[in-house]
Amino acid sequence: MSRRDVVITALRGEKPPYVPWSFRFTREPRQALCAHYGVADEELDQRLGNHLVELGSDIGFFEDLGRDKHRDVFGVVWDRSVDKDIGIVCDFPLKEPTLEGYAFPDPLDERFFADIEAKCGRQPDCFRLFCLGFSLFERAWTLRGMENLMMDFLEEPEFVEELLTRIADYNLAQVKKALTYDIDGVYYGDDWGQQQGLIMGYPRWKEFIYPQLERMYGLVKAAGKFQFIHSCGDVDELFPDLIALGLDCFNPFQPEVMDTFALMQQYREQLSFWGGLSTQSTLPYGSPEKVRRESERLLEAGSLGNYIFSPSHAVESDVPMENMLTFIETAQTQGAGIMISGA
């Protein structure tokens, strides 16, 4: 069975031959792993045995403005003086609650599709996931500023609705083109959660976010593809709504904010999870033995299907190499103790 088929089996809630995995790393640990394995960056995913090949551009494209400032194609300026992967928003284009005078970038920019063939060629048997980050709420707040958007929900609801509709239009145009390639699923990244609860609250999520997700997921499901999303934080109150919209797989599945094992049971055959291994405590602060035990427990819980093993976020630079190698090897040698894939 190809890795692609293992993932599809798991997503369908059927028992896979073993639990598929797919790991993400921020820049520094990724470089450290490349050095450890003696591989180039583009070879690392294959060396890890990742089962998903991520296509498109999760965070988009940036123009280097110098002094650690980078402007994305939406006109948002990011400060990367500290966080080198994405950075934080330091200037945004929508100073007032209006789209007048603002032009969206081209959703069909060739750069989003340029490396699809090459990546699929490097990992030909992987599940092909077209990824679109900052896909709705996050795009809105980066364009308008977080505090402004929060207050706009109350004071400028028509503007917020228009903004989210236009962002979803952009996504739909890009995904329509992505669906012309031989892909298996679409992934929308959009953080809605805090450590406790939704930042905008459920009623506002349902009023503003849900209708756009209905359009976005609808396109993917009509094409017969799998729908993935990523939202950091405590968002499990949304699972019934997301399942109703056709969601297949939820990432990053953080154990610090939700009861991962209970949720795996509760949503068995309804929703798959990708993630689950603690990045806020076990990976940076736990022993390799603790990493192994938690990994094995997740792999056991996911053995019936509906699960893709991974840390609950891209691994940060504070995770010791030994802990990284422990969860990687635990995945690769699960079950019979034989290297399944990736060597």
Place this chain on the structure above:
Amino acid sequence: MRTVKAPNDMSEILNTLTESIKAGKRKDAKAATEQALSENIDPQQILAALTMGMDDVGRRFKANEIFVPEVLVAARSMKSSMELLEPVLAESGYTPDHTVIIGTVEGDLHDIGKNLVAMMLKGANFSVVDLGTNVGAQAFVEAAQTHKASLIGLSALLTTTMTAMREAVALFREQGLAAKVMIGGAPITEQFAQDIGADGYATDAASSVDLARSLVA
């Protein structure tokens, strides 16, 4: 000659002010503050009406009855009122009992949570000195000494930066600062607060007000 407002009228104005804060109606809050000042109501009573409104906002936020958008519009309304009230309070010789130095620790540029905490503390009538983000431990020490702070609030979003809290608290202790230290942010836990010798940890902006009040009590 100043005419003092009859108690019933006065309580109506102050009640309107409290309700404007609770509802996050900035213009109404400003108008009620202007009216209260023009009617020569004791500025400390006006301040108490504002604080009562923000306390109610904090209570409903903790109970998940309202969310960040409502807190932000309430805090903005409070700010509009305070811009009018502060000069009058200063003229009367009034200053808040306690000053808090707040900031996101070195290596971390995230400020959404820290800003919410600062707003809620201002709403609870703490004097807040916000040092911003990526703040070194020594800068907290200097600000705490300059402003004779009762409290220092440290924020971090990342596991990679929460370790800076440990170093900061160690420096505060080494320097013999009298200020109590409260910490918060996504990866922070009560256990971590205890481990690094902080005086308290709060899970959210509203709870940080309760914590701050208990630490200075």
